[in-house]
Amino acid sequence: MGEARAAIDTQQLGARYDASQSNLNFRVYSSRATRIEVWLYKTASGAQEVARLSMTKDAATQVWSKSVATSTIKTSYGITGTVYYGYRAWGPNWPYDAAWSKGSGTGFVSDVDNAGNRFNPNKLLIDPYARELSQDPNTAACADGTIYASGASHRNKDSGACASKSVALPADTSSIGSKPTRALKDEVIYEVHVRGLTRNDASVPAAERGTYAGAARKAAYLAGLGVTAVEFLPVQEAQNDQNDVDPASTANDNYWGYMTLNYFAPDRRYAADKSAGGPTREWKAMVKAFHDAGIKVYIDVVYNHTGEGGPWGGSDGLSVYNLLSWRGLDNPAYYSLTADLKYPWDNTGVGGNYNTRHSVAQNLIVDSLAYWRDTLGVDGFRFDLASVLGNSCQHGCFNFDKSDAGNALNRIVAELPPRPAAGGAGLDLIAEPWAIGGNSYQVGNFPAGWAEWNGLYRDALRKKQNKLGVEVVTPGTLASRFAGSSDLYGDDGRKPWHSINFMVAHDGFTLNDLYAYNDKQNNQPWPYGPSDGGEDHNLSWDQAGVVLEQRKAARTGLAFMMLSAGVPMITGGDEVLRTQFGNNNTYNLDSAANWLYWTRDSIEADHETYSKRLIAFRKAHPALRPANFYSGMDGNGNVMEQLRWFKPDGAQADAAYFNGSGNHAIAWRVDGSEFADPASAIYVAYNGWSGPVNFVLPWPGNGKQWYRVTDTATWNEGPNTVAPPGSETLIGGENATYGLQARSLLLLIAK
Template identity: 40%
Template sequence: MLAPYLKAAGFTAVELLPVHETNASESGREGKTNAWGYMTLSFFAPNRQYSADKGWGGPTREFTEMVDAFHAAGIEVYLDVVYNHTAEGGNWGGDVNTVGFTSLGGFATAEYYQMTTDKILVDGATGTSNQINYSSPVARQLVLDSLRYWCTTMGVDGFRFDLATVLGRMPAEAAADDWGSLKRFFNEHPLLTGIADLASEQDIEVIAEAWDLWGYEVGNFPRGWGEWNGRYRDAVRRFAKGDGNTGAFIDVVNGDYHHFDDNGGLRKSVNFVVAHDGFNLADLVSYPAKNNALPAPFGPSDGGNDDNMSWDSGGDHVLRRQRLRNFWAILMLSRGVPMVVAGDEMGHTQNGNNNPWAIDTVAMRTNYAMVPTSAPQGVPVEADVEASYHDNLGTFDAPSENVNPLFRFACFLMGLRHDHPALRQASWGDDQVGGDDVSYLFRAPAGAGSPQEGDRALRVVIDAPDEAFCAMINMAGDAVVFEVPGDEGGAQWRRIADTAAWAEPECNYWPEGTGQVLDGEVVVAPWSVVVVHAAKA
């Protein structure tokens, strides 16, 4: 049932957390489960834990059947793959003679792993007890063979590479203990270019998590790679809580031109506000800090980022719901490729846990009972589970108790993006109205002059040859008067979305051609976004 749901909601691709065979329990860490699967044991075998048929060939057969089902619904399948380290236990206590060999180290440690001069496994960039050595041709070939298998035999459409910068390092180019030189990133590393060549040959997508503990390389991967854009995440989170980081916000909404113009263009910037490792969207607007010391089934867990750039919205349920819609509107109108976390379209919460990597419980899973209700966080976790979600959103002012306005709003925006090529261009336009391109024009609320650093309200006109959108964004605590753009070309501007609380009974959107006609001045409520659309004559 998942594939039809995703298709109906407006999603075009699903990215799965690691599906390679992994160690179910962390060796040496009593009571911990490897729920997210980021400790790979085999780069060619699907995880048997996820299969109903655990007989010979069962997991492989079920995986390919799943991929076929997604494809039949028009959904692409991407895999999150972990090639920066394996499930080796590392050298315990710094003793070269005590190693929990579970993967490649049992027969070819020197061929696969980066080591110090004392033959201790290096984990500097990964923090996971070991780091693969991609100076080694054998290690590089393992990755390419694995990728080829999963796209040709198993049928997947693309890959997201965990800590992908490790794949761009050459330990053999520096002394084993020269840490400054070992951190160097090679943009034209033979493995990175080899993966790009494979992607072109097989018509698949390859996407980098372009950072690790040793460096941040967003925008620096070779052509043919997409990249998770962490700059987008940070700039949008900050602006949406009123930080006034106006220049950075404009840069990322405009597709991060300075980092991607010479590296494949707009479709290589994967924009996101939240990902699997961190707050989900509802928790981002509900907690000032991580809340990981929770009892089961929501915790406890270790780690997690301490700098979340979050705001609890002053404890106001209505404002939290409004700010959720702000993130959806900004993300779907930004240049680049949007990515969201499963459940964010309905208001799923992890009760503030921002790193539940080791928690394999029903509380961490998407709860589809949140879709047909106006009080999504008030539904039971599960009938026999003695725990409840924190109700941080309250009850939406919905047209009926069986309607989740956030879900309806998210689906509308995804459909809008799908139906309008102007919102998913592959290249930038100029800074002028008119012409054959699509231009993003950032102005002050009144329409004259450019936004200045520190401004918390701005207007962006998305001008295409046959239509235009205007987003009036107000991240200030007071209402702001905006000027609707002029009617050049006979354009008639109609409201199609408004994230303010007053519009919840309308699910905060109006189908094209039905919304209120707007001209002249428009008052935009505090902490809200108004979107208007015009079809040019």
């Protein structure tokens, strides 16, 4: 395992001023380096260093350190403003030689040795614990990315002048407001890109569009929509400044941001204030704006791989790798490698696994999460390809094991406690519970404390809507998904709210496009493409090209999420039927076609009203947000109290009906009195058949009748598709019959 794990931030790594700001202390981990120097710069890019300082290693901790008086920095090195810095490291594959100079091969032995070392002193390295970065590695002035590479053609290229500099910052004490303490079960999550949220919004000042400051201006809109948690795609530093250089060439663009260069630094591109410290201050001001509106802030984090990537040139796969940070400091500590330590082990498809089982690599994960929680105000995290964090081994293998106490998943829960079930202080921890290959598909199999993107919820409901006669989804499967997926989460003590229910996410079609395209449309010209990759198995259908049916399907899909036990997540723009024109892998499209739009035609405005009212209905009815799994009729026909399932004829569904592959309609009644709900009962019916079905209604309660809140059918369009409270339409009492259109959903309340 390597060194024993430490408590949060024990090693005080990074560049930190002491309390009096009299000294600046540099600390970096490497167990394998034989020499590390910290190089100081006056400016962010384009200039040579002004100081080259040798660091001292502590054999017990493997931490290298150097303390410099701020007076020396000013008087001896002439740095009177921000201190920019980076590291140069030597090791067994490239031992230190006093004759070495920048851009020379003096001392070189090999690009990689049998111990997995990849040291190269010609590459200036980012501090893994830097609080901000000065700029991207590749900029307009430094477009040649090969300066960061190893291999015979590149190893002697010096990266110093162009490389991203780490920024030494004094501690920031600006406010992040009061964190909401709401229980996770009560959230409505809105997944969105921080740049895409306002880049195309004319109501935002031009200088703030696409920035944290711009996003802060949308807090009131999102609160009005009913959103309680905004989940941003990655905001930790990634290479993206070059996206706009040649918009028509999308080959190397990185819009989504899933190639992290540093796990502490807020991405400078998204700051209107790009001065040193500006991104941090602006991020915190944005968080405060959301907190002031009662909205939590989640961020999408990528601890399964990094922006250094994998091999990108050479026939042997050994030589040409980028050395930007971790790889040049301690390759086997920070990356999972093959058994011979020469190649990356890859369950991500984008360059090799981060070594989540190594204690020091874990320290970085935990320390950075704690920094975003405590200093930057984040309320929760969504973990990309989180199965990699459940890896129980380091090199030459991959094995997800949720019971391994030493894996990153269990350590995160132990040291960064999840929010209690009833709410309070803590983090909302959400896993994307899959990766690529091995035993990495683990939906429903994460350890206690973890919520998950429920991919089986998405797939079952997509199949039922879009693949009638092609895919079999029984009423019992639908019932399990609508009721919180107890088959996935109840068996290990987790709850309905550990299921994050979604129909679409950033990765794939939008809600509109799921029902408007049969296949991905990724090879379109700019600005709608081209994008490589993308899922081929989308479970989508264009509803035979009938636009009214497409809108109906979108209303039904949204209703599924808002009326299911669990936590609903929508994607930015779903509330107005945003389209990506059929592109289902828009990772590289930093374009107006991929940013949210803020004009509304009547159809978009109506769907926004529909979305807003449906979210409000969910929030008004605690019976839809159970803390525990409903007691009621299960897939075996056991009858209890809180929830009962019905066949269309009004009889209670039994095991035979649940398991019947030819059955396509299901209804359920939730007893609101069990939840102190203002409605004594709620009734939902779904007709998944291709023709109309009559539903016989159950008992609404003594002295009560059923009233229609919404019917997603094509006849019910316009601004009042969801009836405002108090204006619901009377339908009738027990045994009344309601004719429900094909592939439609009905919502009734008892009054």
